[in-house]
């Protein structure tokens with residue numbers, strides 16, 4: 591295929607086993623150093639170029655302070671990329687690598703299904719930027735009403751991100767975990783996160799105080 595895969599077959603097999611085990615056990619899976627620094631930085635550069643060209647649609651208005659404090663807090667700013675555009679070949683490479691993991695994991699399971707799913711398609715890639723100044727995303731479920739999306743895959747692009755200073759934590763409240771247990775995911779550079787998109791995984795993006803970038807793919811069964 592067009593992109594030279596980073597992973598050889600054994601590594602891919604090993605990674606997929608990890609994804610399947612974690613998704614089955616916890617409903618989520620974190621893979622760090624997914625593309626490696628060089629490729630990760632190339633993806634980040636393409637996202638920064640997209641942003642500097644004003645291609646990110648302004649996020650929903652979260653809160654506009656009235657009267658003297660005119661500060662407006664906007665949520666996520668997004669745009670959709672299919673990965674074949676000439677100006678973002680590395681986002682295209684990222685997509686092909688995530689696809690390779692999902693396709694392989696889907697095939698590896700004995701009954702040829704990931705969990706009870708048979709994944710066969712996905713959305714385009716959603717490039718998202720939280721502009722800082724407290725921008726956040728309220729607690730929600732990605733697919734609450736069975737729209738077909740079964741796995742959310744989020745690739746983070748934030749170099750040297752420090753949650754203590756910059757916030758932006760993704761907090762997942764996995765169904766079935768003890769009330770006081772949550773999954774806190776830091777949006778670290780070159781980190782790939784998978785989680786079931788349905789009601790098993792309510793989650794929120796806590797207020798971010800630096801610009802926070804991510805690329806999301808949703809897989810359908």
Ligand SMILES: O=C(O)CNC(=O)c1n[nH]c2ccccc2c1=O
Pocket residue numbers: 666668718727732744759760777793794795804
């Ligand atoms: O960035 C994260 O860590 C998690 N992000 C989310 O859960 C998330 N979920 N659903 C969306 C729908 C439209 C636009 C942005 C989003 C979005 O950032």
Ligand SMILES: [Fe+2]
Pocket residue numbers: 730731732793
């Ligand atoms: Fe979400």
